[in-house]
Amino acid sequence: MLETAWFLIWGVLWAVYFMLDGFDLGLGVLQPFLAKDDRDRKAVYLTMGPFWDGNEVWLVAAGGITFAAFPVLYAVMFSSFYSILMLILFALILRAVSIELGEEAKGAVWKSVWRGCLALGSLLPPFLFGIMFANIFRGIPIDGSGIYHGTLVTLLNPYALVGGLLFLLMFLLHGALWLAVKTDGPLQGRAARMASRIWLALVFTAAMFLILCAFQTELFAIYLDRPVLLAIPLVAVAALLITRIWIGRAEWFKAWWASSASIFSIVMFGVVGLYPLLLPSSLDNVFSLTVHNSASSPLALKITLGVVLVFIPIIVTYQGWVYRFFGGKVDEWAYDKP
Template sequence: MELVTVWFIVIAILWTGYLVLEGFDFGVGMLMPIVGRNNRERRVALNTIGPVWDGNEVWLLTAGGATFAAFPEWYATMFSGFYIPLLIILVALIVRAVAIEYRAKINDPKWRTNWDRAIIITAWVPSILWGVAFANLVRGVPLDADHQFIGNLMTLLSPFALLGGAVTLLLFLTHGSVFLALKTDGVVRERAESLAKRFAPITLAVTAVWAIWAQLAYSEVTWTWIPLACAAVSLVLVWWFTVKGRSGRAFAANAVAIAAAVVLIFGSMFPDVMPASNDPANSLTVYNASSTDYTLTVMSWVAVFLVPVILLYQSWTYWVFRKRISVHDIPEHNELTFSKD
């Protein structure tokens, strides 16, 4: 297998890791005001991701860095063409990090309410925009002969792309709800399980519509029907396992659904990395967008030695913080009523 193909697969794996792990972070953030009716309950939700959310973002940095090193032309065109959506995502991630760290610094209801709103908003925005971005990679964008983006913001907001945003939004809401059901106990867990049962069928329906649209309109290969079917079966299992109270299996099934969606997206693109919707000859491919073989070889050796270390460390982190959390673990003196004013 050629190194350019290997690194295309590696980047797909890195995005899978990011979307699976950061997906439940976003889901928890969006669901905070629903599963948490007071400060202690919201603290329970937030504490489930407290030890891991910043580590999960490392996958995004790694995916971006790998794209820059392995496919610099792809990186340049994508980040310049998608500048505004990616800038909004970046700002949201920065504000979210500040909000998570600062919300407990002052024991004041208004202070915490404002930071909670920031966490909620900065979870909703990237959840939608990531789907819009990936949908545009599947659909293709207008490129000139120099592989430069020649569209505008409205070009990126097509019905297909907006439906893609709805897909990632619903996948992350489902992911967050089953994660909360897995990691919490008591009333927060009950609310999370109830939400998961409601989200799973809706997520299945919307994802199926988008995926079939992508297959029929923008994919030239037939094997990508396999990850589509896998995603559909997985989302059915999410609902089934949630009904049966098997939160761990429901979480694993939703992770498989997200992974299958990434396989569908990258499989539909290959060998393109940025299809040109106006003229296929202008498309960026793994061949005309890649670095030299020497660069890819050095990157491969670095990845062989470093990636296992990172995976072991992150696995150890999840193992250490594997226990469930309930309101009984939150001190009563921090109890504050959620203000909607």
């Protein structure tokens, strides 16, 4: 029971991270194509500036919770995905430094170098996280001691690459919608057109991923076993369609929410499909990490559960306040950084 609760919290934290950091990563990739002049660039900076750091902490929380609740998973997962995870971390460093130091840079050349770094640093994490989670859904070659018997190339299988593309497109759409929420005029127009185009590609990729899941993974077993859980993929599909409807009506904030719901439920579809596994072994099912064989002791789970139950609602409250505090179009609140 305790372990199952932790399984859900684990999945939810990763899903929330993707949902929140998704828009600023996506926007980081799109900004060279959407921002045409310095005014646009300033607007893009302001749409990300107050939020990216708070969003990225969800990754620290997801990592910390993985460590606290499922230390064996933490160890096996992060060492198996060694190169991918390192690339993600370096990209996130590059991203953050580009946002803040790029803003401080003097001269057009340096500024454009930093913008390029921002695009690269924002491009890699979505794609690589997609590859990582697709491989988790599919299973990786780990033995009974949790030692990974593959190479980086093992992880770059077609299914995982589609997963990477899926994550990238989800984040790109999310970022384009956020920019449309926070700006107006020609910049918003470009973001809106970009969003419609990405949406088409996303729906196609999502459908392909779902079909591949049926052949490449065991994710569907639990859904066939308990049809009530089919609500999760249905919400994902519905949220994707609703996103398009709101885009059509130029209701950007609602479209962004629908996009958030689609990211959250697509990730949760995969996570719930794993249960009771956390990381399937493609060598032999007995080597798979489950919520039972990789969890912390009941006491450790209870202590961390208490902390999470107290602090996560507090965090959601004050982050929600910050989003409202910096709500509205970016021009409306004065830019004044010391």
